Amino acid sequence: MRDSGVTWDEGWRGWIVAGHKDVAELLSSDRMTAERLPNIGSQQSEDTRVAADIMSRWIVFLDPPKHTAIRPKVAPPFSPRAIREIDGLITSTFREHMESLRGQTEMDFMREVAFPFPATVIAGLFGVPAADLPVFGQWSDDVASLMHSGSTEPAQGVQSLLQLADYLRSLFRSGVTGPLMKHLDGLDEEDLVATCVLFLFAGHETTKNLLGNMLVTLSDWPEEQRRLWSGEVSEKRAVEELLRYEGPAKATVRIAARDVAIGDTVIEAGQKILLALGGANRDPKVFDRPDDLVLERSESGSLAFGYGIHFCVGAPLARFEAQVALRELPRFWTGYGDVPPPEDRQWQPRLLNRGLDELPMRVAWR
């Protein structure tokens, strides 16, 4: 796909763009709009209307000037500096969680580690008590399905979105707070609730998938795994390359606000465009040997967290959590565990996300 540049996909009824230059250009073009609320059911239902109102406040769906006004208010909790303030908390969350699993030699990594670790971190940062994690996780998964799969049964996702919002509203009203809430100044209550719903689901779903993707990728590249393990390559660099190679955000979507030409192809105003971040990250014009995992790769330009004004707000948190996992896992286990071979892996059937449904594995504890 990445050689053909721009292709029309009849099944999806939109354009697919996979070249690095084109994807980056379109992500920073004012000819594109990010206003693309998914179809979540009939607007005649009150629940659907309220859910749509919440989503319409998410910065990921806003264009300037609304986006420009709200982004500086929602980004501070995840600045590299704010994350440095809580790095000890993140590491101890991981260690405590691993201790709670000690001795378990067979597990589904996605369920036992990849989900609870980032979910506990993000929930804790906003004051959600650990006891509420399972139900919050279920709501969050339902919202993710609503967002990513073009679900034909959106009712469950809408209900979960509303429950998550109600839950957060009463949490904030009761004065419960977490270490990052102090950074979220200047939002009215509805924007605050909507933003935190976005953080809670965007913040754990993608990172969960990244953790699973990293383990299977490292297992497929044993020599690179060895170099990471022996300290020849830092976790920081390894995470960047693992994000490029098998990042959890496969693609994002924009709508053409005006006609736009890419080479000989004209994308007409109103048409939708799938921007293949994963394809762009394997573009041979930018990355030498793009299909090889090279942990010490020198080229930059990965689009794993997007590009332009919507570049991922949570990137510093996600990067740090991934580094903690790579550094800490071999301190608990004698390696990164025995994962199933490629043909036995269950990938989620989602257009925009790359993540495993489950990752059954065997581990040996130190």
Ligand code: HEM
């Ligand atoms: C490995 C983990 C993650 C990946 C791969 C990822 C990926 C992305 C991508 C590709 C975008 C741009 C979407 C677009 O342009 O349409 C984005 C935006 C965003 N991400 Fe992440 N994300 C991750 C983790 C997080 C975390 C931990 C949070 C927050 C807790 C977060 C919050 C957001 C928000 C709020 C936006 C919207 C920014 C804006 O529109 O200005 N993400 N993310």
